[in-house]
Amino acid sequence: MPETIPAPELIEAELRQLRGVIAVRVVVSMQKIEEVHVLADRTRPAKQIVRDIEAACAARFNLDIDHRKISVAQIEASPSPAFFRLCLESVTVETGRDNATAVVCISAQGEKFTGKATGLAALVPLGKLAALAAINAVDNYMAGQMRLELTDFVPFRLAGWSGFVAVVSVLQGAREEKMIGCALLHRNEPEAGVKAVLDAINQYLPS
Numbered sequence: 001m002p003e004t005i006p007a008p009e010l011i012e013a014e015l016r017q018l019r020g021v022i023a024v025r026v027v028v029s030m031q032k033i034e035e036v037h038v039l040a041d042r043t044r045p046a047k048q049i050v051r052d053i054e055a056a057c058a059a060r061f062n063l064d065i066d067h068r069k070i071s072v073a074q075i076e077a078s079p080s081p082a083f084f085r086l087c088l089e090s091v092t093v094e095t096g097r098d099n100a101t102a103v104v105c106i107s108a109q110g111e112k113f114t115g116k117a118t119g120l121a122a123l124v125p126l127g128k129l130a131a132l133a134a135i136n137a138v139d140n141y142m143a144g145q146m147r148l149e150l151t152d153f154v155p156f157r158l159a160g161w162s163g164f165v166a167v168v169s170v171l172q173g174a175r176e177e178k179m180i181g182c183a184l185l186h187r188n189e190p191e192a193g194v195k196a197v198l199d200a201i202n203q204y205l206p207s
Helices: 008-015 046-061 126-142 189-202
Strands: 021-029 032-041 070-075 087-095 099-108 111-120 147-158 161-172 175-184
Touching: 008 021, 008 032, 008 046, 008 175, 032 046, 046 070, 087 126, 087 189, 099 126, 099 189, 111 126, 126 147, 126 161, 126 189, 147 189, 161 189, 175 189
Parallel strands: 032 070
Antiparallel strands: 021 032, 087 099, 099 111, 147 161, 161 175
16 A cells, blocks of 8 residues: 555546446545445446456555445436447547647547647647547537537646646536546556546536
């Protein structure tokens, strides 16, 4: 068990990516995880979800969580796709002499949507460039139903972990909401940038 554990929001962001998990709340006290509350669908047994949470925490954060501290509430899946998530399919970045271009493919409700963003290679970090491409991909999926803006995008380092925090503004008519998402840096910056954006937007989508 590490002396300092990551912020609960980072752990929650990781666990929300597990199959069948809808929402997560992690309760931390005195640098110990006291409770993990999970809302999941019924596509997988609760015991399997608990084992996945234990494995994910051990692999990602070197945290050994007692399964008795994990509670899972399951709900029936809607017959219509009322709840869904935007998922990352692929992200590629090509760098040229002056410019860099990120292409992101996401999936939603069985369909795939692509977005692109181009910027000066020397000025725009690749993580942010991929995040902008993700915004464009989601815009293509929304088809004008709402407008998205990447309000802020910043790297962080907490308890030895690096990643990105994305603030996304969702505009519908005169209504504006700001959603915050985060993702840890595991493989590369573009992937983490996209996941931070999707983590923010998925909180806004109907459930």
